[in-house]
Amino acid sequence: MVKARMENLTIRYGKHTVVQNFSLDVYEGEILGIVGPSGCGKTTIMRALGGFINADEGEIYINDTLVYSVKKRVNRPPESRKLGIVFQDYAVWPHLSVWDNVMYPLKKQRVPREQSRKMVKTALEQVRMTGYEKHMPSQLSGGQQQRVAIARALTSSSDLILMDEPITNLDAKLREGMLDEIRMLQKRLKTTIVYITHDQEAALHLCDRVVIMDQKGKICQMGSDEEIIQRPADQFVFSFIGASNFIPVIEKSGRYYLWEAKEDLCYSNTLPQGYHRGARNMMGIRPLDIVFDDTSPVRAVISQAVFLGSMFVYFVSLGGRELRLHRSTLDSLDGREYSEGDQVGLRFINEKYYQAENAGVSI
Amino acid sequence: MKLNFVRKNNDLARLDGKRFRMDNIMTFLSFLILTTVVILPVVMIIYNTFWDGSKLDLEMFARVILREENLAAMKNTVIIGVIATLLATVIGVFFAWLLGRSDIPLKGLMRWLFSIPFMIPPFLAAMAWDMMFSGRGGYVNRLLMNVFSLADAPFNINTVGGIIVIEAVYYFPFVYMQVVSALQRMDPTLEESARISGAKQWYVIRKITLPLTIPAISSGTLLVLITSLSNYGIPAMLGYSKNIFTLPTMIVERVNRAGGDFQGIREATALSVVLVIVVAIALFVQRKLLKTGRYDIIKGKSMRPALIKLRAIKYPLLVVSIVFLIFVVLTPLVVIFLVSILRAYGLPFSIENFSLINYQKIFVNNKAVIDSIKNSLFLGFSAGIICLFLGVMLSYVIYKIRPKGGGILETLAVLPYSLPGTVMAIGCILAWSGIVFGITLYNTIWIILVAYIARYLSYTLKSCSASLQQVHYSLEEASRSCGASHMESLVDITIPLIKPAMVSSFFLVFLPAMRELTTSVLLYGPNSRTLGVQIQQLRINGYMTQAAALSVVAIIIIMVSDTVVKAITKDRKGI
Numbered sequence A: 001m002v003k004a005r006m007e008n009l010t011i012r013y014g015k016h017t018v019v020q021n022f023s024l025d026v027y028e029g030e031i032l033g034i035v036g037p038s039g040c041g042k043t044t045i046m047r048a049l050g051g052f053i054n055a056d057e058g059e060i061y062i063n064d065t066l067v068y069s070v071k072k073r074v075n076r077p078p079e080s081r082k083l084g085i086v087f088q089d090y091a092v093w094p095h096l097s098v099w100d101n102v103m104y105p106l107k108k109q110r111v112p113r114e115q116s117r118k119m120v121k122t123a124l125e126q127v128r129m130t131g132y133e134k135h136m137p138s139q140l141s142g143g144q145q146q147r148v149a150i151a152r153a154l155t156s157s158s159d160l161i162l163m164d165e166p167i168t169n170l171d172a173k174l175r176e177g178m179l180d181e182i183r184m185l186q187k188r189l190k191t192t193i194v195y196i197t198h199d200q201e202a203a204l205h206l207c208d209r210v211v212i213m214d215q216k217g218k219i220c221q222m223g224s225d226e227e228i229i230q231r232p233a234d235q236f237v238f239s240f241i242g243a244s245n246f247i248p249v250i251e252k253s254g255r256y257y258l259w260e261a262k263e264d265l266c267y268s269n270t271l272p273q274g275y276h277r278g279a280r281n282m283m284g285i286r287p288l289d290i291v292f293d294d295t296s297p298v299r300a301v302i303s304q305a306v307f308l309g310s311m312f313v314y315f316v317s318l319g320g321r322e323l324r325l326h327r328s329t330l331d332s333l334d335g336r337e338y339s340e341g342d343q344v345g346l347r348f349i350n351e352k353y354y355q356a357e358n359a360g361v362s363i
Numbered sequence B: 001m002k003l004n005f006v007r008k009n010n011d012l013a014r015l016d017g018k019r020f021r022m023d024n025i026m027t028f029l030s031f032l033i034l035t036t037v038v039i040l041p042v043v044m045i046i047y048n049t050f051w052d053g054s055k056l057d058l059e060m061f062a063r064v065i066l067r068e069e070n071l072a073a074m075k076n077t078v079i080i081g082v083i084a085t086l087l088a089t090v091i092g093v094f095f096a097w098l099l100g101r102s103d104i105p106l107k108g109l110m111r112w113l114f115s116i117p118f119m120i121p122p123f124l125a126a127m128a129w130d131m132m133f134s135g136r137g138g139y140v141n142r143l144l145m146n147v148f149s150l151a152d153a154p155f156n157i158n159t160v161g162g163i164i165v166i167e168a169v170y171y172f173p174f175v176y177m178q179v180v181s182a183l184q185r186m187d188p189t190l191e192e193s194a195r196i197s198g199a200k201q202w203y204v205i206r207k208i209t210l211p212l213t214i215p216a217i218s219s220g221t222l223l224v225l226i227t228s229l230s231n232y233g234i235p236a237m238l239g240y241s242k243n244i245f246t247l248p249t250m251i252v253e254r255v256n257r258a259g260g261d262f263q264g265i266r267e268a269t270a271l272s273v274v275l276v277i278v279v280a281i282a283l284f285v286q287r288k289l290l291k292t293g294r295y296d297i298i299k300g301k302s303m304r305p306a307l308i309k310l311r312a313i314k315y316p317l318l319v320v321s322i323v324f325l326i327f328v329v330l331t332p333l334v335v336i337f338l339v340s341i342l343r344a345y346g347l348p349f350s351i352e353n354f355s356l357i358n359y360q361k362i363f364v365n366n367k368a369v370i371d372s373i374k375n376s377l378f379l380g381f382s383a384g385i386i387c388l389f390l391g392v393m394l395s396y397v398i399y400k401i402r403p404k405g406g407g408i409l410e411t412l413a414v415l416p417y418s419l420p421g422t423v424m425a426i427g428c429i430l431a432w433s434g435i436v437f438g439i440t441l442y443n444t445i446w447i448i449l450v451a452y453i454a455r456y457l458s459y460t461l462k463s464c465s466a467s468l469q470q471v472h473y474s475l476e477e478a479s480r481s482c483g484a485s486h487m488e489s490l491v492d493i494t495i496p497l498i499k500p501a502m503v504s505s506f507f508l509v510f511l512p513a514m515r516e517l518t519t520s521v522l523l524y525g526p527n528s529r530t531l532g533v534q535i536q537q538l539r540i541n542g543y544m545t546q547a548a549a550l551s552v553v554a555i556i557i558i559m560v561s562d563t564v565v566k567a568i569t570k571d572r573k574g575i
Helices: A043-050 A098-108 A113-126 A143-157 A172-189 A201-206 A224-229 A236-240 B008-014 B024-051 B059-067 B067-100 B107-115 B121-135 B140-148 B160-185 B188-196 B201-229 B234-244 B247-258 B262-291 B312-342 B355-363 B365-399 B405-419 B421-431 B446-470 B473-481 B487-512 B530-541 B545-572
Strands: A001-013 A016-027 A033-035 A057-062 A067-071 A082-088 A159-164 A192-197 A209-213 A220-221 A243-250 A253-257 A265-268 A281-285 A290-292 A299-307 A311-318 A321-330 A343-350 A352-355
Touching: A016 A033, A016 A043, A016 A192, A016 A220, A016 B355, A033 A043, A033 A172, A033 A201, A043 A057, A043 A159, A043 A192, A043 A236, A043 B473, A057 B312, A082 B473, A098 A113, A113 A143, A113 A172, A113 B355, A143 A159, A143 A172, A143 A253, A172 A201, A201 A209, A201 A224, A201 A281, A209 A224, A209 A236, A220 A224, A220 A236, A236 A281, A236 A352, A243 A321, A265 B247, A290 A321, A311 A343, A321 B365, A321 B530, A352 B262, B024 B059, B024 B262, B024 B365, B024 B421, B024 B446, B024 B487, B059 B067, B067 B107, B067 B160, B067 B201, B067 B247, B067 B312, B067 B355, B107 B140, B107 B160, B107 B312, B121 B140, B121 B160, B121 B234, B121 B530, B121 B545, B160 B234, B188 B201, B188 B247, B201 B262, B234 B247, B234 B530, B247 B262, B247 B421, B262 B421, B312 B545, B355 B365, B355 B545, B365 B405, B365 B446, B365 B487, B365 B530, B365 B545, B405 B446, B421 B446, B446 B487, B473 B487, B487 B545, B530 B545
Parallel strands: A033 A192, A033 A209, A082 A159, A159 A192
Antiparallel strands: A001 A016, A001 A057, A057 A067, A209 A220, A243 A253, A243 A281, A253 A265, A281 A352, A290 A343, A299 A311, A299 A343, A311 A321
16 A cells, blocks of 8 residues: 655756656555755655655645645645654754653643553654653753654654655664664564665665665666665666666677777676666676686786685776775685786676766777 | 755745744744834934935035034044053053963953953943042042142043043953953964074064954954944043044934924934944954955863963062053042032041942932833843844844844844934934834834834844854754644744853843943933933033942942843853
8 A cells, every 4th residue: 555655746946956856655554765966856756755845846635535635725734634744863852851752742632641641652652752741852862862753754644754864874883783673673663664865785784675866956866775786776876876887888780898998808608687788888796706716718917915804805907997896705725826917817706787878988 | 954944935834734834934023124124213313314305415514514513422422432442452462461461460350350340331431430530620640639638630531531531441441351262272382382493572472462363353443443443431421521522422412402303313313324334434444454364273162271470570570450440440439439428529438437328319209210210120121131032033033033134144143232322312313203104102112112123123132142052953953843833932942042141141131221322312211311411411510429329339230230141141151
C-alpha cells in the first residue's frame, strides 16, 4: 500500500528550479532512503512533504488523502499532515524536559491523559531513554538528544516518519549504532520511514529501498540496495555509491580496446556483457574488480602502493591514465608482492558499460 | 542551506482553511504601525518645512537657517558635540585600557562607579553640576572662594566650555563600555607576538592594541556624538539662563515662543531638518572613516588577556582615577541629595539647615507632582508593554516570516534610534494635531505615548531579534509537525524561548521612559507632565530644593527598576 505519494512536484526558489517533475511513492512499512549530493533538493522534498514549503506544481498524498495540490487548490498545513519529523539539528525544545518534549505531540492531539502517559513511556523505552524523563535537553549528549527527537517523532506519528540527516551530527561510532537502532525500531513498530541523507553508505546499510538523486534534482535510480550496488543505472550512480574508475573503451572490428592517447590497448576479443554497440562506451569499474593477472595483455606500472590494514590500495598507470585498484589483504597471502615500479598485467571483472557522456572521447 | 521563506503561491496559502493567515496579518500590521508611528512624523516634518500649505516654500527654510541666533545655535551644537565627544573618547579609552588591560587594583569599585551615570538622566546630572559650579551661587564655587579668598567664582559652568566639560564627563562611560568589552575579547597572542618580536610596551599599546580597538572606539564615539548633538537636557539646564542655545534647545524655545502659532512651529521644523542633517553628516563621516580598516581579530569568546604591570605609576594612577570617578559620578548624586534636604536653596550644608520639608511639600497635597509620577509610571509601563509586543511581532516578521520589503521594515524601525528626540517630538506634534485623519492627541498624554513608542521601538526590536535569531526554524517546524498550529507553536515554543529577552527589553524601554525629558518637554500638556518635565518646571520656577527632592525620588525609582532587571536577566538560560 502506498503510504505517501508525490506526483510531478516542481519546486523553484526564485528562478532556480530545485526539483522538476519529481514523482515518488513511499510504501507502507519500508525504510525509503533519499540519497544525493548536497544541494540536490532532497531536503526541499522533505520540506514540501512536511508542508513547510509549497511546491509550484504537483500533488502530494499522505495515507491516500490529498494534502497538497496546486490544481485542486489544496494545502493542508503541517499540523494536519500526521507526520513525525526528525530534524538534522534534533530540534529538541530546550525549555522543555525530555518528558514534555515527547508528550507535546500527544497534548496537541488531545490524547487522554492515561493513554498519553503510556505512549510517552513506550516511546522513551523504544529509544532506550527511560530514566531521563526529567532531564533538560542541555543535560543530554548529542546522541541522547537525537533519541529524544526520534521518540517525539514516534508519539507524533507512529506510522510515517521523515528523517532528515538524523545522524550527521553524531560521531562516527554513534552513527553506526544509531543506524542499527533505527533499523530495529522500524522492524518492531512496522513504521514507514523516509530517510534523507547525503551519506550513501548509511542509506545502503539502513534502507529497504534507495532513491538516488543527482545534482539537478532528478531521480537517477530507485531500487533495493542490492540492485543499486549490482547494477548502477548510470555513470553518476556508479561513481556516487563508491570509489570508481572510468575508462573510455572502443570497439574495432570485433576487438575491444582501452582507448589511449598513443596506442589503443586490446583487452577483449569477445563482446563484453552490457556493451552498447555502436555507441561511445565508458567502462566503469570498482577498484576491487581490477585484478592483477600476468597473462593479461593489458600492462601497467604500479606508481604507488598503500597498505590500509584490511587491503592494499594501488595506483597504477596505464598509458596516460591512473587507475585505483584495491586488493584484499587475504588475496595477498598468495605470496606474491607488488611494489612501486613493478610491471603488472590487469584483468577487469564485472565491469559496467555506460554510454559515454564525456564528449572528450573520440572514436 | 539557506532557504527562502517567501511564501509564493499566495492564493494557495489562503487555502490553509482561513482567509487571512497569521503571517499576512502580522506583516500587514507591522507595515501599518511603522508607517503611522515612524514615517508619518518624519514626512510631516519635511512636508511642513518646504510646503506652506499651497506652494513649495524654500524661502522660509533659508530665512530660518540664516537667522543669527539660529546660526549661533548650529555653531554651538557642532562645537559642543565635537569637542565633548573627543574629550569623552580620550577619557573613556583611557579608563577602558586601565580596567581592561592593566593590573590596577579596585577594579570592582571602578566598574560599579561606571554603571551609575547610565542611571542618572543627563538633565539631572547637569542640574547637579549647575548647583555646584554656576557662577557665584554654586556650592563648590562658594567653597573655593571662601577657602582661597577669591573675589570671583573660579569656574563658570554656564558657558559653552562648561557644557562641553559636563557632556564629556557624562558621556565618557559610553565609550568606556564599548571599548572595554572589545579589549577583553581581543586575542592576547596578537600583543604577545609583538612583544616577542622586540617591541616595547608603550609601542605595543600604540601600534597594536589601539588600532585593533578602533572599530569599538569609533562606534562608541559615534554613539556619544549623536547623543551629544541631539542632547537637550544638558544645554537646557546649563545654557538657558545665559542664552546659550544649541539646536535642540533652540527648537524647544521656538515652539514655546510660538505659543501655538503655526508659523513658529514651522520654524522649529526647519531647525529640526537642520539638526537631522547635522546628525546624518556625523553618521556619514563615521562610515567613511570606518571603511578603511575592519578587523575581525576580536573574537566572540572571552579570553583572559595578559595584564600589563603598571609598576611605579600604579598607585598614583589609582588615586587619580578613583578621585576623578568619585568626583564626576558620585558628587552630583550627593549634591542633589543634600540640596533636597535643605530648608532653602543657598543655605550652607549644615545639620541645622537640613529637614525633610521638601519631600513633604512635593508629596502632600501636591497634585502636580503626584500626577507627574503617575504619568511617568503610566508612560513607562504602557510604552514598555506596547514596544515589547511590537518588538516581538516586528522581529518575528522581519526574521522569521521574511516578507518582501522586510529590510524596509527593519530600517523604518531603527530609524528613530538615530533621530533626535526633539525632532521626533516635533514630528508627533505635526502628525497628531488633527492634521492627519483628524486625530488630535496634542496636549494629551497619548501623544507622549506615541512618541515614546516611536523612539523606543528600536530598543525592543534589537533585543528581541537578537534572541529570536537564535531560535532555529526547525524548533517551530518540529512543533508544527507535532500537530500544533502556527499560533500554538508561537505560544508554546517561540515565546518561552525568547522570554528572558522580552523581560529585559521591557526594561530597556521602561527605564529611559522614566527619566525622559527631551520629547516630553515639547509634548506635555497641562495634565500630562512627566517626572522630567515636573523637575524642570520646579527648577525654572525657583523651587530648587523641591526639584532636587523630586530628582531623588526619580533616581530611586530608576535604581530600583535597574536592580530588578539585573536580577531577572542574571539567571537567564541560554538557548
